[in-house]
Amino acid sequence: xxxxxxxxxxxxxxxxxxxxxxxxxxxxxxxxxxxxxxxxxxxxxxxxxxxxxxxxxxxxxxxxxxxxxxxxxxxxxxxxxxxxxxxxxxxxxxxxxxxxxxxxxxxxxxxxxxxxxxxxxxxxxxxxxxxxxxxxxxxxxxxxxxxxxxxxxxxxxxxxxxxxxxxxxxxxxxxxxxxxxxxxxxxxxxxxxxxxxxxxxxxxxxxxxxxxxxxxxxxxxxxxxxxxxxxxxxxxxxxxxxxxxxxxxxxxxxxxxxxxxxxxxxxxxxxx
Amino acid sequence: xxxxxxxxxxxxxxxxxxxxxxxxxxxxxxxxxxxxxxxxxxxxxxxxxxxxxxxxxxxxxxxxxxxxxxxxxxxxxxxxxxxxxxxxxxxxxxxxxxxxxxxxxxxxxxxxxxxxxxxxxxxxxxxxxxxxxxxxxxxxxxxxxxxxxxxxxxxxxxxxxxxxxxxxxxxxxxxxxxxxxxxxxxxxxxxxxxxxxxxxxxxxxxxxxxxxxxxxxxxxxxxxxxxxxxxxxxxxxxxxxxxxxxxxxxxxxxxxxxxxxxxxxxxxxxxxxxxxxxxx
Numbered sequence: 001x002x003x004x005x006x007x008x009x010x011x012x013x014x015x016x017x018x019x020x021x022x023x024x025x026x027x028x029x030x031x032x033x034x035x036x037x038x039x040x041x042x043x044x045x046x047x048x049x050x051x052x053x054x055x056x057x058x059x060x061x062x063x064x065x066x067x068x069x070x071x072x073x074x075x076x077x078x079x080x081x082x083x084x085x086x087x088x089x090x091x092x093x094x095x096x097x098x099x100x101x102x103x104x105x106x107x108x109x110x111x112x113x114x115x116x117x118x119x120x121x122x123x124x125x126x127x128x129x130x131x132x133x134x135x136x137x138x139x140x141x142x143x144x145x146x147x148x149x150x151x152x153x154x155x156x157x158x159x160x161x162x163x164x165x166x167x168x169x170x171x172x173x174x175x176x177x178x179x180x181x182x183x184x185x186x187x188x189x190x191x192x193x194x195x196x197x198x199x200x201x202x203x204x205x206x207x208x209x210x211x212x213x214x215x216x217x218x219x220x221x222x223x224x225x226x227x228x229x230x231x232x233x234x235x236x237x238x239x240x241x242x243x244x245x246x247x248x249x250x251x252x253x254x255x256x257x258x259x260x261x262x263x264x265x266x267x268x269x270x271x272x
Numbered sequence: 273x274x275x276x277x278x279x280x281x282x283x284x285x286x287x288x289x290x291x292x293x294x295x296x297x298x299x300x301x302x303x304x305x306x307x308x309x310x311x312x313x314x315x316x317x318x319x320x321x322x323x324x325x326x327x328x329x330x331x332x333x334x335x336x337x338x339x340x341x342x343x344x345x346x347x348x349x350x351x352x353x354x355x356x357x358x359x360x361x362x363x364x365x366x367x368x369x370x371x372x373x374x375x376x377x378x379x380x381x382x383x384x385x386x387x388x389x390x391x392x393x394x395x396x397x398x399x400x401x402x403x404x405x406x407x408x409x410x411x412x413x414x415x416x417x418x419x420x421x422x423x424x425x426x427x428x429x430x431x432x433x434x435x436x437x438x439x440x441x442x443x444x445x446x447x448x449x450x451x452x453x454x455x456x457x458x459x460x461x462x463x464x465x466x467x468x469x470x471x472x473x474x475x476x477x478x479x480x481x482x483x484x485x486x487x488x489x490x491x492x493x494x495x496x497x498x499x500x501x502x503x504x505x506x507x508x509x510x511x512x513x514x515x516x517x518x519x520x521x522x523x524x525x526x527x528x529x530x531x532x533x534x535x536x537x538x539x540x541x542x543x544x545x546x547x548x549x550x551x552x
Contacts, residue, residue: 161386168344169453170373170403172366183390 007259010194013252017245021067030058032065032219041235050241053224054231059238063245065219070249073135073204073213074197080139081196085146086189090177092147093154104151107144115141115203119212129212138203142196149192153185187264194257198250205246221246287358289376289461289493290320290343295352296517297338312338314517315352322460325487325494327504327525329540330514336497337381339514340463343495344378345369367405374409377454379483381466383446387438393449394420394434400457412457423452427482444475448482455486461493462486469499480507501537502544505529513537 029047036056044051050059092103119137123129157163157180166176207213208222216223221242228238295316298309313335320326328336341347343354345361353362356372377400380386387396394417400406401415413419421431427448438446447467454462464483468476484507487494498504504511504525511528513521513536521534532538 161380161382162388164341164346165378165380165386165450165453166388166399167346167366168373168376168378169400169457170370170405171399172404179391180388184388186390 004259004262006255007263010252010255010257010259013248014256017067017071017249017252020064021071024061024064024068028061028064030061032057032061033217034058041231041238044237051235051237053227053238059224059241062219062224063221063241066221066224066242066245067249069131069208069214069218069220070201070204070245072131073138074200074253076135077138077142077200077203078193078196080136081142081146082189082193084140085143086150086182086185088143089147089150089152090154090181090185093151093158094173094177094181100151103147107147110140111144113141116206116210119203119207123212129207131214131218134204134207134213138200138207141203142200145196146189146192149188150185153188154181157181157184187260191257191261191264194253194260198253198257201246201249201253286322288319288321288355289324289357290318291355292316292318292343293353293355295339295342295349295354297335297342297347298350311335311517313342313349316514316517316519317352318512318519318522320461320493320495322493323491324510325496325508327501327508327511328495328497328514329499329501329504329511331499331540333516334514335517336514337465338517340378340465340495340497344376344463345372370405370409373400373403374406374412374457375459376461376463377457377459378463378465379447379450379454379467382470383438383443383450384470386450387446389438391437392434393424393436393438393441396438396449397423397434397452397456399453406457419456423456426455426486427452442475443471444479447471447475447479451479451482451486455490458490459492461495463495463497465497466499467496468503483507500544501529501540513540 029049034057036052038056039048039052040054040056042048042052042056048058048060050063052058053062088103088107092100115138118141119129119134122133122137126133154177163176163180166180171179204213204220205222205225208220209226211223211226214220214223216227224242225239225246228235228242231238295313296311297313298311300309316335316339318326328339330336338347342349345354345364348363353360355361356376359371361369361372397420398415401412401419406412417434420434424431424433429445429448429452433441433445433449438449441449447470451467462483467483468479471479480503483494483496486492487507494508496504496507501511508525510523511521511525512519513528513534515534515536521528521532521537528537529541532541
């Protein structure tokens with residue numbers, strides 16, 4: 001396996017986020033929702049490593065706990081995107097003709113809707129934003145990228161002689177898709193998953209900043225940025241930590257995706 | 273085109289494996305408005321009788337690969353008829369091709385692309401045995417480890433290779449795996465499309481002899497596509513010479529090679545390297 005700097009750095013950054021999430025599940029220095037008015041706007045130090053916010057909440061605890069929503073958003077969004085997008089992409093490539101065109105035009109249509117707009121629409125339809133609506137919206141928005149990448153990779157696989165050999169051996173189309181196409185496009189889908197994961201984290205942060213995702217009591221990095229806004233000039237500390245956390249997570253997953261691409265297939269080109 | 277006699281005459285009464293009449297395939301040229309389509313195969317008529325070993329020879333672009341792909345119903349013809357054992361298979365949907373798929377198997381040119389890189393050898397070889405279309409035809413051996421080992425032995429490979437991936441094998445081993453896959457459903461017709469041209473010269477003869485041995489021992493009908501008339505002469509009893517999509521000459525191999533009628537056949541024969549030892 002080829003060494004890839006972006007793979008190593010990306011995996012390390014993602015590892016930090018995952019570690020933060022695991023730690024937050026078993027231990028937090030302070031209750032992230034415990035309001036202590038006397039301790040508000042404390043500077044970084046002891047016992048508040050990253051200081052406190054305008055309500056006296058411990059920022060370090062909230063940053064740690066915020067990794068849960070961030071990873072959950074990524075997992076749900078990528079799962080929705082891959083589970084819907086990959087079969088459609090493979091089917092589009094395998095059937096070709098009119099149905100392939102219908103699938104691709106439908107993908108273009110969804111592509112035209114940004115995740116933000118979808119989330120606002122969904123929130124309006126459901127009578128209020130929640131973590132679930134945000135994640136579903138982000139997931140749907142990531143479907144077209146999966147359709148495109150799966151279709152492109154499938155077309156390439158379908159042009160190989162082993163698909164002809166499978167047909168000559170009497171293998172049905174569905175079985176060719178399952179046993180030849182899926183295993184061979186898996187690396188490409190993996191790369192896209194990592195890239196989509198980063199995008200989903202960013203989208204979730206934007207949605208929670210707008211108040212369309214996690215409620216105020218759930219620690220989320222985007223929400224923390226929103227809460228830090230009144231103190232942006234007096235106490236930039238409040239915005240720095242969650243901002244940094246978002247940057248680390250997004251950068252980590254993007255680098256991981258690039259690194260996987262380098263390692264798995266140097267000939268792959270970025271689609272999005 | 274006049275009826276071509278491609279097989280030895282004493283086989284006239286048997287039902288032919290393939291009866292092909294006026295077979296054509298043209299491809300539209302990409303982006304060229306008003307340009308003529310390419311006729312990859314143009315009005316080819318041929319008959320293949322059981323036990324015949326027919327070599328299909330021609331240079332690159334002569335349409336020989338396109339021809340056999342149509343025979344295997346992997347590519348729809350744009351004209352003509354293909355009859356397999358009395359059944360017209362032209363334009364049949366995949367589910368009705370059971371008889372053809374059951375009895376005709378193919379070895380492709382390059383085993384690097386004809387073997388799925390993410391499948392173990394054992395599963396590759398068993399692929400025809402898992403096919404519902406072939407199973408419906410009956411008489412298929414089960415896809416078992418014993419069967420895989422027997423097939424590997426048939427092509428001179430160790431049973432342990434079943435657990436390997438194609439990239440772990442040498443070129444010659446890979447082509448043997450491809451041959452084992454083709455032999456798996458015990459077909460009666462074997463089609464080899466330039467089956468040795470991607471191999472090293474050193475292993476080429478071994479794989480050729482393996483093919484010949486299998487064809488002789490199992491009493492197979494062979495369609496052997498090659499650009500090399502010398503190889504065809506070694507393997508086959510009859511030959512079809514193709515040039516520019518047309519069948520320019522056909523007949524028993526000795527007659528064609530001994531007394532070529534078409535100038536292109538002469539070109540192919542002259543291209544065969546020979547060693548002249550000057551008499552002292």
